[in-house]
Amino acid sequence: MTTAQTSRFDPATLRADFPILAHEVHRGVPLTYLDNAATTHAPRQVLDCIRETMERHYANVHRGIHALSEQSTELYENARGKLRQFFGAEHADEIIFTRGTTESINVVARSWGDANLQQGDEILLTEMEHHANLVPWFQAAERTGAKVRCVPITDDGELDMDEFAKMLSPKTKVVGVVAISNVLGTINPLETIVAAARKVGAIVVVDGAQQAPHQRVNLAELDVDFYAASGHKMLGPSGIGILYGKRGLLRDMPPFLGGGAMIRRVTTEGFEAAEPPARFEAGTPPIVAAIALGATVDYLAQINMDAVEEHERTLANLAQEKLLALGGIRVLGPTADKKVGIVSFVVDGVHAHDVAQRLDKHGVAVRAGHHCTMPLHKRLGVAASSRASFYVYNTVEDVDRLVAGVEETQKFFRRGK
């Protein structure tokens, strides 16, 4: 029995797929990459797909009659099909390629929001939202006169579902919620939220940026209206993500960006919009990135998303346990069984930036700051935190290097005290 094996796949073997992990960040110091909630690294299979697409099949999509254009169009649409399957959506035309979670939510707020919101309406968000699921709604509120309200969290870092029930009313037109918090790691009860929203006739917009990489998702079963995710957080390239929208909703929505590809017909008087998904993919899309995202979900599916979740939970549990055992450390968020893959912490007496700077010396990459969640940090009463976030290629040794680094940091800043 090997001690390093924490799950159904062997991360040590898997690491060979990720060229960047073999590099030293400082001379003689290997990389311990624990900033996966910010962005992730791509396996050789995805990198090969990018190269092969550009070397052999690249042309613009949906335009040419020539062979290369036919090939790239086919690859692009195949990728859409793979994403449909990965996310368990019913129809491929419910998957829109965007630049990522941020753009996806902006499309919903601009298109669905502007067409459906008015004075007196409420947009119900939560205190643990990433700025990407707050700012577009504040902007929509400014344009339409609707009001944004935020459901508080409990001291344990979970959504206060009693408050949610109280704040939800027939005035609520949108419920926007992060599936998994990028700071607390909290897994939110989407089924309960969707069922409650249905009763008041509100749509549910889910920020899946931290769920899509780490948990099996079945959108048809979840029955959410919109779902946003980013490719770069799930082993894919940056600049590509998806917006899932229910077919019926997308068909009734006006386009947001205008230009080529999103039209059926243009005259000197005006235009007729194309059907979804093209309606929401104006201009030349990130063709190669979209095709590579298809290869990315193939890779993840082959590892198996249940195994991925299990592996990350094991590592995060271990990290949380060992960090707390050091003493003088506050871990943000709920107990390990209620979260996945993320351990945010505050070291008593040491600012998060100094923690991250010191850890970097040991080759350990963590994020420090407010992680685009200023309201949440205000609620938690800390200006900034350090965050270790795990993924498929992380190992028990990575956890040990993190903990050793934090221990050294504590000693370093306690000198003379």
Added chain:
Amino acid sequence: MNEEEIYREHVLDHYEDPFQKGECPGVTHAHQDDNPLCGDVVRMELRIDEDGKIADAWFDGTGCCISQASASMLTETIQGKTVDEAKEFAADHMLELFGARLTPNRQKCCLLSWRVLQTALFSPKDGEANGG
């Protein structure tokens, strides 16, 4: 860059045992600002005399080692200088004073107190809106 250099002995000394941290007696000029990205806060309080000299300089604040140590160094440097000399003290001088080489992200931490000082020089206490 060798990170070891960032937390040089003199940086840690200023962080642990800062120069004139607290309230400035007889303060005439003051300003406070923060770096919303990381939550660092620095306040500068000055007593500028009739000859245009910074007779006394104090700072206060919370935040990372770089932001607080640099505030302490700056306070010590401008103590006794004229207002004109303080105005001429440019961002580059501040980074030089700090000593250790900083990445662009951490330069922001180091320059917070310098920004606050430059505004404080133009901010008579009477005119300060609710304490900055």
